[in-house]
């Protein structure tokens with residue numbers, strides 16, 4: 001995996017394999033379960049508010065949702081032009097926290113949204129926030145299932161989802177659980193369905209946060225993992241408008257199908273590499 005990394009105390013690792021050996025062990029189930037229980041344990045101590053799930057950066061909610069909405073709209077227009085006209089859309093919000101993304105975005109576009117979140121007080125808050133009487137949408141749109149499980153233990157119902165949204169939570173998964181989660185979750189996508197992964201991006205390699213047991217991966221690291229999962233980038237975009245001191249954030253729409261190649265053969269070969277006339 002992409003290069004060397006650091007932990008939050010400034011310690012250097014030669015590579016990700018060295019870090020994972022120390023953090024989750026080499027096939028040692030006890031060590032791995034400690035990694036996950038420390039991660040969930042960290043969030044169990046956080047208040048169930050927008051500010052809480054955004055690490056004290058509640059004001060990031062607005063630009064985050066606006067960036068996601070533009071990205072989602074471009075995907076829906078291209079992939080599901082029949083949405084609302086016969087096709088009912090279903091989404092899964094992974095590591096949903098208190099349901100911030102569902103409430104502010106997904107519930108306005110998807111007829112059904114399921115939420116997955118391992119921290120029970122977050123999920124209970126989500127359930128309240130998304131109760132029909134607290135939603136500003138018609139009965140056609142609703143939050144349906146609330147799964148209190150972590151991603152590494154979850155297998156979705158076959159072909160239920162048009163979009164599986166994974167935001168600001170995949171850093172809690174080790175590389176092997178990342179790959180096995182996406183391999184299982186592919187079966188939960190309808191034909192033509194997509195994953196949207198929105199994440200913090202390290203400049204290179206990775207950064208391990210020892211407090212909440214998560215890692216921030218580089219763009220190259222993510223691409224190497226997508227490759228291992230057999231996933232292809234359908235579309236990607238940088239999130240704009242976040243405070244300078246935060247990590248860069250990227251949105252990836254991922255497909256199980258190879259992207260269609262643009263057929264360039266129709267372009268006249270005669271004009272390739274010739275200076276153009278400025279009219």
Ligand SMILES: C[S@@+](CC[C@H](N)C(=O)[O-])C[C@H]1O[C@@H](n2cnc3c(N)ncnc32)[C@H](O)[C@@H]1O
Nearest residue numbers: 043053095096097100119150151167168169172
């Ligand atoms: C930074 S919060 C983001 C919450 C939500 N995605 C949002 O953007 O508002 C990280 C979330 O990941 C959840 N999480 C931690 N470990 C997880 C795991 N193993 N599987 C799924 N979610 C996890 C936390 O409980 C928390 O709700």
